[in-house]
Amino acid sequence: MGGSDVDALLVSHLTNVEYLTGFTGSNGACLVGEGIRTFITDFRYADSAAGIDGWDVEVVSGEWLAGLAALASDAVGDGQVGLEDDHVTVRTARMFAEKLSGGASAADCGGLVERLRRSKDAGELAAIAAAAELTDSIYAELFEAGLSGRTEADIAAWVMARMREQGAEPSFPPIIAAGPNGALPHAEPGLRPVGGGDLVVIDMGSKLDGYCSDCTRTVATGEVGAEATEIYELTLRANQLALEAVAAGREAAAVDAVARDVIDEAGFGGSFGHGLGHGVGMEVHEAPRLGPRSEDSLVENDVVTIEPGIYLSGRCGVRIEDLVVVGTDGVAANLSSHAKSLTIVS
């Protein structure tokens, strides 16, 4: 159990359940420990659960939490069952503990499955690369078709439809932020038509076969002014220098500082108001975290984003984001292949 003291871990975070078993329904849990490998679901998934290899399957027919507690009590006897305290709510943990029987007790024990999920194996890297490639192809199609005159919401809907037609889902709702909306790092696509001469920030990712991608490009719809050009070039330089700083063993905060220093020293201090990046896998935001206050260090086969940005309130914004595989000596692979030089699209 990864060095913890518990006799079994109750895995209830659905992404972790999917990682362990492949189950993709809306209600399931795993009880894992020495000699314990039980997948638990309810009536609705009894049929699909029967196809999960290598796991004992239990179907809870009564109250869900009582069913979990009964199975956990049976499994650990008078021992301890660990809960994923980084996912379970205070109320659920209290109710679960009250329902345990015999001498069983509950303990806080999160992050174990996340630790397994962090460094990706070859199959996972291939799945993420395929999701990134699909995203890149949608960028190419989108810029070929042009942006001007379409609303942000229309472009976002088109992006999602193209993903779905190719068997993927958006890994998050796409951000299409034109002109002054580009200064809002998490703008929601609105009914503003993209104009000529706008900077347009486009942040999107696909989820394909259970794995996510994430990529941002900023393009211009015509000539943009000197300020927009300056922050574009500066963001690109921050992106490139940070990519050169990536390697297993590096502190994530130090990689963040490389990009942040470039932006601060050019006089835009404070306008890069989010972290440099984050891990990507089954979830579009997972460990590690790259930011000024991160305590993570990069490890081989981490898949992380490198996404500096500069946001000028009321005017415009730029973000340039690549998705990379961390190697021992540097970036092992940059999965975001779409061009990064400032491009004018129609």
Next chain:
Amino acid sequence: MGGSDVDALLVSHLTNVEYLTGFTGSNGACLVGEGIRTFITDFRYADSAAGIDGWDVEVVSGEWLAGLAALASDAVGDGQVGLEDDHVTVRTARMFAEKLSGGASAADCGGLVERLRRSKDAGELAAIAAAAELTDSIYAELFEAGLSGRTEADIAAWVMARMREQGAEPSFPPIIAAGPNGALPHAEPGLRPVGGGDLVVIDMGSKLDGYCSDCTRTVATGEVGAEATEIYELTLRANQLALEAVAAGREAAAVDAVARDVIDEAGFGGSFGHGLGHGVGMEVHEAPRLGPRSEDSLVENDVVTIEPGIYLSGRCGVRIEDLVVVGTDGVAANLSSHAKSLTIVS
């Protein structure tokens, strides 16, 4: 503070934050108490938060939880700050409590905003009705266009695109479950083309202006056998009798029993393996819960689903779901207007 002992409540569940302030970003919280009305967000939303009327706005620039704890400590002095224990994780609650300063302490205090959200006012009822009407219009279009020969995934993508073209979002990923897939109450749309003579279960809802709808219809793509017809008619009868049992003051478990008894008595006991329904509002699943073990009673202007189903493993399934407003003497309005008699579509 609704009878609780705390001096301020920290509202962190984003739907509750949106209910109180209208904020729709990905990170925000409210601190509410006597003379305390503070909306808290981070850098990314500093611009959009400035537009929130009637609230003091605080932008946390450092670590989020430390910022929340500092503001909460200032607000309650040596008093208690309530956390939404039904949403906050065990780990976050522990870390938050450790960061409180002075004499401030934390207490479990969930469900207060949910209680405000439960009985809908006229504006909310109108928003839900509009979302339901949009869903009904998509049913009409879909059945006019026909189902046979299209894959479940294609139909689901088309449904979502039609919602988005009309300014809505799906309130959950649509379920399109044809033939034997209909026996899986939460089937994911697959690459199986809908055949002729299939029962097809379609469960979908729109989210429009922040409010959700939810509706299920089951149709036939040609002549279906005697068994399919029997379970269709039985499910419809269970739906209709349960609708007649709805009224403010009724126990939710008793309304569930009306539908369940019809199905059990016809010899299909055990094949209606989920609750009769649930509340719908800003979230597609909210209070009250209608099921055999529910302890809720219906109140006026609850908006709830009535959705009995019969599932025959490996063969087919039927579910018929209406969305209704609870009135003092019965159903005040059935927001699902699409016909429920067994319909054959192409």
